[in-house]
Amino acid sequence: MRVVSIVGARPQFVKLAPIARVFEDLGVDHKIIHTGQHYDMNMSNAFFQDLSIPDPDVHLGVGSGTHGVQTGGMLAQMDSVLMSFQPDWVLVYGDTNSTIAGALSAVKLHLPLAHLEAGLRSYNRSMPEEHNRVLTDHAADVCLAPSATAAQNLAKEGLSERTVLVGDVMVDVCYLTRDAVQNSDAPVPGVEPDERFLIATIHRAENTDDAMRLETVLKALRDLPLPVVLPAHPRLVAKAAEFGIPLNGGALRLVEPLSYPEVVKAVVAAVGVITDSGGLQKEAFLLGTPCTTLRTETEWVETLADGWNVLDPDLTRLSQTATRPTGVEQRNSPYGQGNAAHAVANALIEHH
Numbered sequence: 165m166r167v168v169s170i171v172g173a174r175p176q177f178v179k180l181a182p183i184a185r186v187f188e189d190l191g192v193d194h195k196i197i198h199t200g201q202h203y204d205m206n207m208s209n210a211f212f213q214d215l216s217i218p219d220p221d222v223h224l225g226v227g228s229g230t231h232g233v234q235t236g237g238m239l240a241q242m243d244s245v246l247m248s249f250q251p252d253w254v255l256v257y258g259d260t261n262s263t264i265a266g267a268l269s270a271v272k273l274h275l276p277l278a279h280l281e282a283g284l285r286s287y288n289r290s291m292p293e294e295h296n297r298v299l300t301d302h303a304a305d306v307c308l309a310p311s312a313t314a315a316q317n318l319a320k321e322g323l324s325e326r327t328v329l330v331g332d333v334m335v336d337v338c339y340l341t342r343d344a345v346q347n348s349d350a351p352v353p354g355v356e357p358d359e360r361f362l363i364a365t366i367h368r369a370e371n372t373d374d375a376m377r378l379e380t381v382l383k384a385l386r387d388l389p390l391p392v393v394l395p396a397h398p399r400l401v402a403k404a405a406e407f408g409i410p411l412n413g414g415a416l417r418l419v420e421p422l423s424y425p426e427v428v429k430a431v432v433a434a435v436g437v438i439t440d441s442g443g444l445q446k447e448a449f450l451l452g453t454p455c456t457t458l459r460t461e462t463e464w465v466e467t468l469a470d471g472w473n474v475l476d477p478d479l480t481r482l483s484q485t486a487t488r489p490t491g492v493e494q495r496n497s498p499y500g501q502g503n504a505a506h507a508v509a510n511a512l513i514e515h516h
């Protein structure tokens with residue numbers, strides 16, 4: 165069986181890692197197409213190195229642009245690459261422009277399409293990611309759902325026959341990395357050993373692309389009572405520079421984007437996480453660190469149980485929620501036990 169994975173943005177490299185490992189163990193012929201959506205060393209290559217992902221077979225090198233330019237640039241090159249591989253499955257990941265480009269190209273070439281992390285919904289139609297998700301799910305031949313909620317969402321849209329509940333591959337990679345970094349004494353960038361700190365990431369268009377909103381978010385972070393490590397996503401850096409808003413001052417400690425092992429280590433050590441990232445909300449939940457999410461809704465609704473994750477879109481509660489103590493010790497396992505990549509491989513073999 166030959167599978168082509170299409171990835172391009174940072175969270176997709178993280179999800180690809182456990183898949184690539186399992187495919188290699190099972191002798192699946194696996195090709196990787198990197199669209200080039202993310203291209204900085206610390207947004208792309210570092211993840212391939214740190215997570216031992218084989219180098220991409222093809223790099224499309226599209227880079228940044230408006231949604232249409234970026235997605236179209238991928239599509240223009242994708243057909244010939246997919247045709248040359250003639251895969252049994254095209255596997256797309258998550259909800260980025262690389263996901264929708266891969267999905268469109270595959271279905272128009274009549275190549276079987278599987279969507280990993282299918283069924284997530286924010287029901288917020290102003291998010292570009294929401295359109296990418298919905299359209300990709302409806303194009304896919306197999307929807308690989310990470311949670312029972314995601315499977316239910318797909319059923320509501322008439323997609324239950326194409327749905328396989330596999331669990332979440334981010335559990336696989338998160339727990340493997342947690343175990344690997346447990347005894348490392350590498351410091352968390354931006355903080356002294358044993359210093360109490362918060363970690364924050366901001367990159368969603370809804371928080372970065374409006375000057376007043378971005379200033380409000382950064383002011384709230386500056387005013388927090390503990391140091392706030394802020395690994396700066398390129399979108400945040402670009403927008404802050406455009407609006408003339410400083411990314412330091414007060415509690416803020418600006419650092420370069422972290423590697424995946426550094427993120428896991430930082431989340432384990434932090435008093436709390438503040439974010440608009442989907443992945444980080446879940447990593448906080450998996451690693452047992454309280455999270456405050458600067459959005460009106462979350463796709464990962466299970467993280468809200470027992471107050472592990474709190475939504476604070478208007479930042480009115482941040483000063484209280486950011487440093488709140490850990491809730492109850494026990495958490496459910498709504499995303500599976502860390503063997504989702506195997507379930508993905510089995511689903512593709514069965515439906516082949």
Ligand code: UD1
Nearest residue numbers: 173174201202203204207228259260261292293398399402
């Ligand atoms: C994209 C995804 C989002 C995902 C996120 C993870 C879409 C619509 N959005 O958002 O779902 O959560 O990736 O990070 O696909 N840039 C660099 N270097 C890089 C990458 C980007 O400088 O390596 C800059 C560029 O100026 C670019 C901006 O960051 O214009 C935004 O990048 P883009 O890929 O358009 O969207 P993200 O905000 O990263």
